[in-house]
Amino acid sequence: MKKFDITDQSSFKELEIIENLRTVLDPELQINVIDMGLIYHIDLSEDSKIRIEMTLSSSHCPMGEAILQSVKNCLEEAYPAYEVLVDLVWEPNWTYENITEEGRRQLGR
Amino acid sequence: MSSSLPKQSDGMYKLVLLHYFISGLCFLLLAVLFLFSIKDLSGHYFNPHLLAITHLAALGWGTLVIFGACYQLLPVLLETDLYSSKLPWFTFMLFIPGLFCLVYSFWVFEPGIHMQAGGLLLTLAILTFCVTVIKTANKSKNSSIHKEFIVTSSIWLAATAIVGTLLAFNFQYAFLPKNHLQYLRLHAHMGLAGWFLMLIIGVSCKLIPMFLVSRIQLSHLLSWSYYLVNSALLLFLIDGYFYGVNVHTYFIAVVLLAGLTCYFVYVKKCFDSRLKKKLDIPILKTVISISLLSVALILIPIIIYSSAKQNGLAVHYSTLYGMLLFMGWITALIMGQAFKTLPFIVWVRKYEHLSGKRKIPMPADLYSSKLLKLQYISYIAFCIVFFCGYLLYSQVMMTTGIGCLLISSLSYLFNLVILIKHEDKSLSHEKI
Numbered sequence: 001m002k003k004f005d006i007t008d009q010s011s012f013k014e015l016e017i018i019e020n021l022r023t024v025l026d027p028e029l030q031i032n033v034i035d036m037g038l039i040y041h042i043d044l045s046e047d048s049k050i051r052i053e054m055t056l057s058s059s060h061c062p063m064g065e066a067i068l069q070s071v072k073n074c075l076e077e078a079y080p081a082y083e084v085l086v087d088l089v090w091e092p093n094w095t096y097e098n099i100t101e102e103g104r105r106q107l108g109r
Numbered sequence: 110m111s112s113s114l115p116k117q118s119d120g121m122y123k124l125v126l127l128h129y130f131i132s133g134l135c136f137l138l139l140a141v142l143f144l145f146s147i148k149d150l151s152g153h154y155f156n157p158h159l160l161a162i163t164h165l166a167a168l169g170w171g172t173l174v175i176f177g178a179c180y181q182l183l184p185v186l187l188e189t190d191l192y193s194s195k196l197p198w199f200t201f202m203l204f205i206p207g208l209f210c211l212v213y214s215f216w217v218f219e220p221g222i223h224m225q226a227g228g229l230l231l232t233l234a235i236l237t238f239c240v241t242v243i244k245t246a247n248k249s250k251n252s253s254i255h256k257e258f259i260v261t262s263s264i265w266l267a268a269t270a271i272v273g274t275l276l277a278f279n280f281q282y283a284f285l286p287k288n289h290l291q292y293l294r295l296h297a298h299m300g301l302a303g304w305f306l307m308l309i310i311g312v313s314c315k316l317i318p319m320f321l322v323s324r325i326q327l328s329h330l331l332s333w334s335y336y337l338v339n340s341a342l343l344l345f346l347i348d349g350y351f352y353g354v355n356v357h358t359y360f361i362a363v364v365l366l367a368g369l370t371c372y373f374v375y376v377k378k379c380f381d382s383r384l385k386k387k388l389d390i391p392i393l394k395t396v397i398s399i400s401l402l403s404v405a406l407i408l409i410p411i412i413i414y415s416s417a418k419q420n421g422l423a424v425h426y427s428t429l430y431g432m433l434l435f436m437g438w439i440t441a442l443i444m445g446q447a448f449k450t451l452p453f454i455v456w457v458r459k460y461e462h463l464s465g466k467r468k469i470p471m472p473a474d475l476y477s478s479k480l481l482k483l484q485y486i487s488y489i490a491f492c493i494v495f496f497c498g499y500l501l502y503s504q505v506m507m508t509t510g511i512g513c514l515l516i517s518s519l520s521y522l523f524n525l526v527i528l529i530k531h532e533d534k535s536l537s538h539e540k541i
Contacts, residue, residue, distance in 0.1 A: 024465050027456060027472050029322065029385065058319060059188060063453060066461040073465030096324045096384060107322060107384045 014042050017050065020078045024070045027063050031106050033071060037098025040089065050075055051085045055094045064088075121180055121194050122458055124201060126529050128177025129451055131205065132443075133522040135169030140518040142216075143511045147504055154428045155290060161215035166435040167300060168208050168231065172266070174443050175308060176200065176238060179259075181454055183245050186255055186315055192244035196237055203234035211277075220280030228274035235270040239263045254331045258311025261339065265303025272296045291353055295346050301434055302342045302365070309442060310334060310372050313395070317376060320392060320449065321383035330371040337368030354416040362409045369406065373399070389473075390485050394445025401437030401492070405430050429499055436514070437492065444488060444521060448481060451528055459533055469533075476528040484520040487513045 021039060022032045033039055033054070041053035052071060056064045068086050075084040099107070139162060146158040154163075180197050184190055191197070207230025214224035242263040246256050273296050279285045285292060310331070318326050341364040348357050376399065388396070408430045415423035452472035460469045495510025497503075 025471070027453070027464075028320065030471060057322075063457070066457055066464055069461055070465035073463070075465075077466050096322070099322075099384065104384060108386045 013044055017042050017075065017078075020074055021071065024067070024074050026057075026067060029107065031099075031103050033067065035100045035103030035106065037100060037103070038067070038094065039071075040092075048082050049085060050079060050082045051087065053087050053089055055089055057094050059090065118194050121191070121197070122454070124197055125177045125181050125454060126451075127201070128173050128180075129447060129525060130529060132170055132174035132177065133518075133525045135165055135173065135208075136440075137515075137518045137522050139165050139170055140511060140515040143514065144508070147507050147511065150428060150499065150507065151502065151504075153424050154431060155293065157215055157218035159428075161212045163431065163435065164215060165208075165212045166439070167305075168204075169212070171305065171435070171439045171443065173204070173208075174447065176204075178312075178446070178450055179238075179242070181450065182312060183242065183259070186259070186312070187245055187249035188251055189245060189249045192241050192248060196241050200234045200237040200241070203230050203237065207231035207234055220277065224277045224280065225274075228270075228277040232267075232270040232274045235267050239267045254328065254335060255311045255315050257335055258307050258314075258331075261335075262304050262307035262311060265299055265307060265342075269296060269300040269304055272299065287350070291349065294354075295349050297431070298342065298345060298349075302338060302345075305434075305439060306338060307335075309439075310338070313442075314372070314375060316446070316449075317395070318379045318383075320385070321379055322385045323379035323383045325378050325382035327375050327378050330375045334368045334371040334375070337364055337371065341365035341368060354413055356417065358413045358417075359410065362413060366406060366409075369402075373403075390481050391445040391447075391449040394441050394485065394488075397489070397492070398438050398441035398445065401433055401441060405433035405438060408433070429496070432499070433496070436495075441488065441492075444484065444517070447521075447525070448476060448528075451525070452476060455528055455531055459531065463533075475531045476524050480520045480524040480527070484517050484524065487517040487520065491517060 018034055018039075022034050024033045025031065026033065026036055029036070036057065038056065039052060039054045041051075043049075043051035043053070052075070054068070054071065056067065068088060072084050072086045075082070142158070142162050142165065146162060149156050149158045176197075180191060207227050209227075210223045211227030211231060214220070214227060243260055246260050249256060272292065275285065276289065276292055276296060279289060279292075314326075314328075314331050317323070341361050344361045344364065345358070348355070348361065408426050412423055412426050412430060414420075415426060452475045455475055456470075456472040463469050491510045491513035493510075494506050494513060498506025498508075498510055
C-alpha cells in the first residue's frame, strides 16, 4: 500500500496518477499495470515533469513496447501541461510476488 | 521514453501476415485434398496422394506459419532485431513456388523436373531461413536453452530438406545405396522430431508460462529434454540407416520418451502453478495438441513391434501415427497459437499508438469468437470421428470426419481474414 502524507501536495498528485494508471491494461492478461506491480516509482520532483520508473513482466514480453506507450499516452492525456518520461528498468527483477491481491483475484476469475 | 525493445518494420509486418494467410489457404487445400484421398488411406502411406498431402501439411501448413511466427517471435525470444528484413522475403519467394511444384508433382506423380526443381527451391529457401535464424542468434547476447532449441531445429530442417531433395532426384536416377523407404523414414523423423518438435518445445516453453502467468518454471528439465531428444534422433538416424527398424529402436524410443517426459513435466508444472486460472480456446487447443502427441507416442512400440515382425499392421499404424502428428499435434497447436500470436501482431500495429489515449479493443476482440468456437468444435469432431473411423476401417466415418476438418479449416481461414483485414472502426466514426 502506498504511504500517503497529507501535508505533502505531491502525495495527492501521485495518488491521482496511480488511479489514472489503473486504466492502463496488459493487453493479454487484462490486468492494470498498478495491480501487475509494473510501476516502481513515480517522481514529481522536477517542474512540469512526471517521471515513471517501471518494468515489464518479462524482457521477452511481446507487448512490452505497447504497455510502455500506453503508460505514456495515458499520462500525457491526463496531464497535458506535463512532460511524461517513462524509464524502463530491469532492477529489481519483476516476480509474481509483485502482483497485488486484487491482481491475483482478477487473474483467478 | 527509454526502452531497448525490438521494433518491426512495415515490410516484415506484411510478410508475417502473408505467411499466416497462405498457410491458412494450404490448410483449406489440405482438407479438400484429404476428401479426395480417403481410399488412399487404406493402402500404403508411400503413395502419390498421401505424399502430396503430407508435404502440403508439413511445408505449406506447418512450416510456413512457423516461418511467419518466427520472424515475429525471434526478436522477442532472442532480444535482438532480426538479422535481415530482406532475406525473409527472399526465403518466401523461393519457398512458395517450390512448395507448389513439389506438391503438384507428388499428386500427379511425375518424378521429373517439377519435383526436382521444387526440392531445390525449397532447400534454397530453407537454407536462407537458417541463415536468418543463425545470424540473429549470433547477434543475441543472451544464452538460453530456447536459443539452442531454435537454432538446432533450423539445422534439422535444412538436413530434412537436403535428404528430401536427394530422394526426389533418386526417383529418377536411383543413385542412393539403400531402399527408398528406409530414407523416407529417416527424412520424416528428421522433420518431425528435429524440426517441428525442437522448435515447438523451444518456443512453447517460453510462451506457455507467459500466457498462463506460471509461477514455477522447471527450466533444467528443458536442457534434459534437448539432449535426450537430439540423442534419440541421432541414434535413430544412424541405427535406422544401417539396420532399419529393429530391437535397438525400442531403446531409442525410450530415450525419446524420456526427453518428452521432461518437456511434459515442465508444461504440467507451468499449468499447475499458473495464476491465470481460466483457460481460453487457444490454450485449450494447445492441451489437445499435447494429448494427441501423447497418443501418437503410444503407437511407437506397436509400430516397432509390427515393423520388426514385418506384420501388415505396421503400415496401418504408421499412417495413423503420421496423421496423429500432422493433423493432430501440429494442426491443433497451430490453430490454437495462431489466435494467440496473430491478434497481438495486428493489435500492436493498429492500436499501440492509441493505447492509453482512448478506449480501444483488446487483441481478443479483433477476431470472431463465434468462428473460433466453430473451429474448435468442428476440429474436436474431426479428431473423434476421423481417427475412430480410421481404426474401424469405416470410410463413412472418415469422410464425415474430413467434412468436419473442412468446416474447421474454413472457419480458421475466415477468422484469419477478419483479423488481417481489421480496421479501427472508432477512428472512421470519429472522422465522420
